[in-house]
Amino acid sequence: MRTSFTGHATEFAGLPVFGLSQSWTDEPPRLVPEAELPTEPGAVAWRIEAWEDDDGWDYGPSSMFRHAFEQFLELVDPAGVRALVIGSWGYAAMNAAPIGQLCAAADRLTGLRALFLGDIPAEECELSWICQGDVAALLAAYPGLEILRIRSGDADAAGRNGLAFDAVRHGALRTLVVESAGLSAGVVRGIADSDFPALAHLELWLGTDRWGGDTSVEDLAPILGGERLPSLRSLGLRNAEIADRVAVAVAGAPVVARLRELDLSLGVLSDEGAAALLAGQPLTHLRRLDLHHHYLSAEMADRLVAELPGVEVDLTEVMLPDEYDDRYVAVDE
Template sequence: MTVGDHAEEFHELPVFEFPETVQGPDDAGELPAADAVAWRIRVDSYDNKEEWPDALARFLAAVDTTRVRALVVGAWGEVYDKGPQAAIEALVAARDRLPALRAVFLGDIVVEEAEISWITQGPVAPLLDGFPELEELTVRGGNSLSFGPVRHQRLRRLTIESGGLPAEVVRGVAGSELPALTHLELWLGTPEYGGDSNVTDLAPILAGAQLPSLQHLGLCNSQIQDEVCAALASAPVVARLEVLDVSMGVLSDEGAAALLAGQPLTHLSFLNMRHNYLSEKMRARLTDTLEPAGVRLDLDADDADSDEDPDGTEWRWVAVGE
């Protein structure tokens, strides 16, 4: 599966794409209220007629940016060739014009613009440093991504989507001090696309000491989903979660059994295992164990698929790869 559609909602706001035709305040009559939408600013990824900072300059001239709450950074040009540093620098330079900004989606890029594992990212710490009041950050793409460790007092939601998240990034997130964070979602991916982390890299997240407010943990889209679930079975952080998300990976009966054999999960409001390789027997066991306690389950296999070599070796696929 690939990412085929741009975000329609972000930070609980509908996404509205800032038009190319708006060149200044005189063209802004048809625009929505500044605080009513999440504004997507993008340029063409193959034949861009302007640079992303220039598109931001048009936006700053046309919109009352003192009221803007959320920005969605779409393609910043040839995203398979260069990262978003110029876009980040332009945003940080404009931070005094954006006092209400609380959410940024860095890389709302779909397959027609660049496949997820070909999106070039870069260091995102300058964005967090530049906006100390930021509450939500979503990043798409793990190629050349650099993250932390960072300290941020206000960030409540962090999502990193990738076909392969480098171990260095996982360790950077795990080593960050994010006391307000309630929602963490990492798409770990596969080694073929740079996802070379292991359970040891996740240890500080699983311990939870630096994430005292965490309520939603997603360790998703992983080639090592069984190992992740085995580690979660005894992870201290699980006891205070409301939502545990181990979807999109190659979860099998082995991982699900390890999770069930560990600490109680009946305090969860939602356990997401969507896109899995579970047997019907294991689905029934999960349902019989957790649903009577009020845990909502998603056990849909979705489009999970596998191939088998002539020698009997079975290959299973995560939901989002290249």
């Protein structure tokens, strides 16, 4: 899946995104829709944001965002809302995500099935700076949630408001995406130790150690074993500085035999990792293998296509090492 950090999402969970933002000219601030309100709350993915330039640390979303979210719950029938896209909750580098406020609204957002927490482009906040919290609390609050997408840094500069994911069991979740410039081993282990019997798509952006990405292939072992993920059909281990080591582990991973899509894109995959993939278990059952943004030679790229007939192999965005022979993930800040 292609992801842009230069603008807001226009579609989420198969629905067009309808934006709501706080007016700066009204006192008190007023929530302003981008167009005429939809008559059916479930026909769109509602996007709520309240960006503001804030230079003080906080332990939660800004007061402006809290006010905007409460206005939203009064503006529409919350029971009819199926999808939410949460944009800036103040300045996201200084304010933790509105996880508590979202959890408190669960008894009103009874139809919520899809949540994107952190639709924040780079011009509003760099990915590695976005403060979150324990996002697993959202799964406990919303047992019917089917899609959860998180965009987050791992921890802020003061060590507070870091992304966390305590192990949970959730019977409805079908899609889990965590976009990060540096995903910690603790978060990955929490996800790996969770029980997701319905999860069909799992996507983790591992990032670099520069931004807290200390995940190892050993931390990924329960995911690659697949015992707690019986429905998994699409696996993405993306934006990885350890892409070659991930490829070696994937080559012998039991979960791969039942996948239809495998995504190792956005990282620093080289011929070493690609050769391990070809030398491992058969991959010809895959529908798609996404390797875009890679450091493969032309010869290895040709081998992949030739040895995986019938598989859609994405080898676009050929990268070259810099003058110091360094390679870079696609999103490293």
